[in-house]
Amino acid sequence: MQELRIDEINNDLVIVANNRSKRPMDKIKSQLEEEIQVEYDSYCPFCRGNESHATIERYKIEDSSGWITRSVDNKFPIVDELSDEIYGVHEVIIDTYRHNGTFYNMSELEFQNLFKTYKNRYQNLIENKNVQYVNIFKNFLRKSGASLAHPHSQIISLSIVPPEINKEEEVASQYFIENKTYLYDDIIKREIKYKKRVINDNKYFLTIVPYASKYSGEVRVIFKENIKFEQMSDNYIKILSKVFKKLFENLYKINGYNPFNLCIHTHSKELENSEEFNVHMHIIPRKYSFGGFELGTGMYVSSTNPEELANKLRFELN
């Protein structure tokens, strides 16, 4: 029996069609890309030692062996600093100097360095007076949109608030008007009480499989406190790194070396009533492609059972 669900943070319409997973296509495991084995590739502009092939460096974290994580200008920026229409800066953050250093095998310390770099670049870019929003995301593997093999993230400042953020902020604001309570607080309370869609719950972050998502298999990490992204303390970053390490270990167990996107949704710079919106992260596996139904209607078909998936991914922090 088909069910219509609404993703409460953005009003996306999702048809939950459990029968669809029996389709012939889905029996064939989508072919995964081969895992990179080498820690260094002499042709890779993002490997340590090949810095001369990359663009200007904006930030780095080092240890005695050299740089660990760094941020450089994107050679092919989506936005530019000279455009009147869409001002922005576009940097590439090299997750780790290791060519084979993926979210599936990164250490807690590597995640910490990466999140510290996210925070530093975010703080730096949001300050510009023309900037309304700073967008952090990651494409892992070709199928998710990545053009270079060496694992990397991207950060883009924008002179406008992107439509998807606008929508989420408006939905949260409308929720407050109607309920006199905060949307994210209510989601957090409800999910903790219901338990079955919770992957991990700790002091700072709730990690869940959302009740409804247009992206089959999405995992959502929600900040429990209403802080701005750039206010993350070292302790926050430490806990977030533990969450990511465990989460991606479990994702690897289930899906293998699967392409994914990470999209971080933060407050737009001039958002009034910023207490209505909580920072959160969408982790989107890219197993399936949208077809003409989704493209043509803006409705999405999901064959994920959130409770089942959460059960497979659940973990405790040590």
Next chain:
Amino acid sequence: MQELRIDEINNDLVIVANNRSKRPMDKIKSQLEEEIQVEYDSYCPFCRGNESHATIERYKIEDSSGWITRSVDNKFPIVDELSDEIYGVHEVIIDTYRHNGTFYNMSELEFQNLFKTYKNRYQNLIENKNVQYVNIFKNFLRKSGASLAHPHSQIISLSIVPPEINKEEEVASQYFIENKTYLYDDIIKREIKYKKRVINDNKYFLTIVPYASKYSGEVRVIFKENIKFEQMSDNYIKILSKVFKKLFENLYKINGYNPFNLCIHTHSKELENSEEFNVHMHIIPRKYSFGGFELGTGMYVSSTNPEELANKLRFELN
């Protein structure tokens, strides 16, 4: 220099970034699937002679050799007739009995049979009192969402108006309020005058590369007259078939055996002021995948130059 464009029929935000086509990834031609050579595959439920492997037939067009085009129930429907939440019927239209009969090689007559079938099934499904919209689309090849190799289309009736249609109808309505002229009429006039984005212009249909589209390389076929989809005359269907035959011949010359989606946007059943909206078709090549930027922001990056692409695809009807 980056440019921000708005797709005027749906308000999608598109960043036109011409430099992006120089990215390393784009130098590597995405690998195309192998073309099907055989006209008959004994394992295929959609081939003529294998009807017992398919579901109930709802309509067919025959000649002396047997059925040419037919519509059958979808074995794995997105919607169902029993759901209270999302009522609908989901049929699969087998474009042609030929296993290797793709849009890239179909004859004018095959296209005519297919469009006649679209019209028949549309007429039939829209009549149900619970139905608010009937959606016709096509996924060609795995990358576009197709699960079976034999070329086929899909038609789905829905008890709700899909968000994307709602949005397009609202944009058209708002345009009329602001301008006292019709959006689609104005687009048609402007594009014919400008010429450079026109692929083909004839009595009934204007085929263009849109000024802005979130789908890099999209081709749009717009009905010039304000008729409902089910009002297409035989002559309309004949001309549309000529357009599709030529268009896909040219697409094949440029892109080869490329995955694509066809999405037909028709009037919702109870649309007031239906004269504000024209039926149109989105033909969407699936060369590229959206990345985390598009998923996270709802903004799209395009590296297509519409004038260049239209120039390559332009044709006259004979």
